[in-house]
Amino acid sequence: MTCPPVIRLEALDKVYQTGEVAVHAVRGVALTVEKGEFAAVMGPSGSGKSTLMNLIGCLDRPTGGRYWLDGEEVGALTKSELSRVRNQRLGFVFQGFNLLARTSALENVELPLLYSPHGHRARELRRRSREALERVGLADRAGHQPSQLSGGQQQRVAIARALVNEPALLLADEPTGNLDTRTSIEIMAIFQELNRKGMTILMVTHEPDIARYCRREIVMRDGRIVTDRPVADRLEAADELAKWRGTAMEERA
Amino acid sequence: MKFTATWTIALRALRRNPLRTGLTMLGIIIGVAAVIAMVAIGTGAKAEVAASIEQKGQNMVMVISRAARSGRVHLGGDSGVALTKQDYDAIRQEVAGLAGATPEVRASAQVAAGNQNVNTTIYGVSEEYPAVRAWRLERGSHFTETDIRGAAKVAVLGQSVATNLFGGGNPVGQMIRIQHAPYEVIGVLRAKGANMMGRDQDDLVLVPWTSAMVRLTGETSFRSISVQAESAERIPEVVEQITTLLRQRHRIPEGREDDFLIRNMQDMLEMATSTAQTMTILLGAIAGVSLLVGGIGIMNIMLVSVTERTREIGVRMAVGARSADILLQFLVEAVVLSVGGGLFGIGLGYGTAHLVSAKFGWNTLVSLDSVALAFLFSAVIGIFFGFYPARKAAGLDPIEALRYE
Numbered sequence: 001m002t003c004p005p006v007i008r009l010e011a012l013d014k015v016y017q018t019g020e021v022a023v024h025a026v027r028g029v030a031l032t033v034e035k036g037e038f039a040a041v042m043g044p045s046g047s048g049k050s051t052l053m054n055l056i057g058c059l060d061r062p063t064g065g066r067y068w069l070d071g072e073e074v075g076a077l078t079k080s081e082l083s084r085v086r087n088q089r090l091g092f093v094f095q096g097f098n099l100l101a102r103t104s105a106l107e108n109v110e111l112p113l114l115y116s117p118h119g120h121r122a123r124e125l126r127r128r129s130r131e132a133l134e135r136v137g138l139a140d141r142a143g144h145q146p147s148q149l150s151g152g153q154q155q156r157v158a159i160a161r162a163l164v165n166e167p168a169l170l171l172a173d174e175p176t177g178n179l180d181t182r183t184s185i186e187i188m189a190i191f192q193e194l195n196r197k198g199m200t201i202l203m204v205t206h207e208p209d210i211a212r213y214c215r216r217e218i219v220m221r222d223g224r225i226v227t228d229r230p231v232a233d234r235l236e237a238a239d240e241l242a243k244w245r246g247t248a249m250e251e252r253a
Numbered sequence: 254m255k256f257t258a259t260w261t262i263a264l265r266a267l268r269r270n271p272l273r274t275g276l277t278m279l280g281i282i283i284g285v286a287a288v289i290a291m292v293a294i295g296t297g298a299k300a301e302v303a304a305s306i307e308q309k310g311q312n313m314v315m316v317i318s319r320a321a322r323s324g325r326v327h328l329g330g331d332s333g334v335a336l337t338k339q340d341y342d343a344i345r346q347e348v349a350g351l352a353g354a355t356p357e358v359r360a361s362a363q364v365a366a367g368n369q370n371v372n373t374t375i376y377g378v379s380e381e382y383p384a385v386r387a388w389r390l391e392r393g394s395h396f397t398e399t400d401i402r403g404a405a406k407v408a409v410l411g412q413s414v415a416t417n418l419f420g421g422g423n424p425v426g427q428m429i430r431i432q433h434a435p436y437e438v439i440g441v442l443r444a445k446g447a448n449m450m451g452r453d454q455d456d457l458v459l460v461p462w463t464s465a466m467v468r469l470t471g472e473t474s475f476r477s478i479s480v481q482a483e484s485a486e487r488i489p490e491v492v493e494q495i496t497t498l499l500r501q502r503h504r505i506p507e508g509r510e511d512d513f514l515i516r517n518m519q520d521m522l523e524m525a526t527s528t529a530q531t532m533t534i535l536l537g538a539i540a541g542v543s544l545l546v547g548g549i550g551i552m553n554i555m556l557v558s559v560t561e562r563t564r565e566i567g568v569r570m571a572v573g574a575r576s577a578d579i580l581l582q583f584l585v586e587a588v589v590l591s592v593g594g595g596l597f598g599i600g601l602g603y604g605t606a607h608l609v610s611a612k613f614g615w616n617t618l619v620s621l622d623s624v625a626l627a628f629l630f631s632a633v634i635g636i637f638f639g640f641y642p643a644r645k646a647a648g649l650d651p652i653e654a655l656r657y658e
Contacts, residue, residue: 115572119257
């Protein structure tokens with residue numbers, strides 16, 4: 001049995017009507033992302049990549065074309081059905097982490113479970129959140145609030161939150177935009193590890209260095225995909241981190 | 254999403270900002286406390302009024318002369334015939350169903366004992382006064398029919414007069430001077446305290462009405478005559494008899510109004526309690542306004558909080574919250590604020606009522622009705638004032654909310 005592609009877009013359009021002027025943010029995009037891919041979406045600002053991400057993320061609805069997520073056509077779903085799709089099939093990671101302040105890491109991770117239609121018991125919530133935190137290596141920080149965590153740790157909590165409902169697709173919008181190089185590579189290491197275990201990841205970035213950790217590179221311009229190719233000189237985050245450690249040791253010596 | 258999840262979400266959100274939660278609640282706390290305390294004071298006053306009227310004497314009927322004067326001013330509209338000694342005797346002899354009767358004459362006078370002296374009111378009354386007015390003596394005894402007949406110079410002191418003249422000592426058997434005439438103190442009345450108008454009811458001296466008329470007022474008529482019916486059921490009958498008797502004696506033709514007023518305690522009780530009821534409603538209404546202001550405070554804070562938490566709402570929507578979930582969350586937050594405030598307010602109102610009782614000696618009564626009403630009202634306020642901000646939050650666009658700085 002062949003798995004349906006995680007993302008399948010056909011002639012997807014998004015037109016914003018602002019007064020008299022119609023803005024074509026996305027023009028007839030066709031795209032297929034198979035299960036287990038790790039793709040970077042790049043492009044200058046205004047190229048339509050954010051709009052495309054919002055459409056794929058079911059936060060917005062296209063004005064034309066069709067969209068299947070994990071085999072289900074979502075273009076025609078109601079607002080409330082889209083909420084359920086976001087909750088059950090998508091995980092979001094944002095540039096600004098977007099954790100709830102004054103709320104422990106564990107409770108932040110629990111958030112999607114609270115909105116789950118299944119209605120979990122308190123103990124089940126706790127167990128699954130703890131598991132998700134373990135996957136990003138933060139089990140020992142479960143009780144910490146965001147203000148007590150570093151930027152990299154906050155982003156890992158956000159990744160745990162995105163993973164907690166076992167989504168089909170992880171969407172990351174400039175996940176390393178607020179982080180230094182070293183921490184960025186750590187985040188990419190987590191993504192690569194998740195991807196190795198089968199997670200499909202779509203990530204928006206404008207840093208070519210970061211895109212090199214992905215397997216596929218999609219470049220957009222003026223609402224269209226202009227380049228779509230495998231990453232040639234792919235980097236392994238684990239290797240890069242080892243290099244960093246090496247430099248640090250040399251400096252100390 | 255399950256019901257418990259909504260509660261978890263809302264309570265966690267409130268817990269994240271305890272200061273704001275507390276301050277928002279404060280408006281409702283004060284509003285509810287004000288309603289409870291004010292209604293308690295009003296209800297207490299009503300109970301006190303009822304008690305003070307009842308303590309004037311059970312089954313008492315009062316006949317007041319329309320010709321009675323207050324100072325030099327005629328109280329009655331027309332020059333009616335005063336209530337005379339003969340009227341009093343006729344009532345005592347001819348009206349059936351009486352347990353007792355006393356006339357009343359009043360005079361202001363200076364009363365002295367040793368080197369102490371006080372200005373007080375002298376009441377000329379009969380030997381049945383303590384029974385009719387349900388006012389027992391603390392010590393000594395009341396004067397007798399013989400004292401009345403002989404216009405004896407004996408006096409029964411009110412508690413305040415006794416204290417002012419004799420300090421802690423026993424006045425019974427001592428001599429006092431009323432307008433320079435010597436009287437023997439034969440008894441002291443029990444303390445009654447202030448009446449509902451705040452007048453000290455113990456500031457008086459009782460003397461036989463005969464003595465008062467002869468030696469103090471020089472008048473020949475009574476201000477009023479109080480009688481006690483044998484039972485409450487007989488009151489209408491007694492009133493009827495007295496009316497007929499007095500109309501006859503005063504030769505009032507058919508169709509003319511009485512030249513006297515008859516008040517029975519039942520009527521006065523109803524009148525006074527309805528006045529107190531009006532006061533309670535007024536106090537409660539004023540306090541209700543503060544509760545309303547507290548509700549508007551909730552709406553205000555919730556609206557600010559929706560703006561402030563726009564990003565949070567965006568995140569919630571991104572991870573799968575439906576508009577309905579957001580609406581419910583904010584609504585539950587508002588209701589928790591108002592109902593929580595209501596509960597604290599009930600406690601505070603209860604405490605305030607007790608404090609007022611203890612500090613000012615006012616009678617207060619926290620009624621279950623007012624507690625239930627204030628609680629219900631605060632919950633309704635939460636839903637009402639929480640709805641608009643909640644709808645605003647639920648109507649946010651997730652993309653814009655996430656982008657909100």
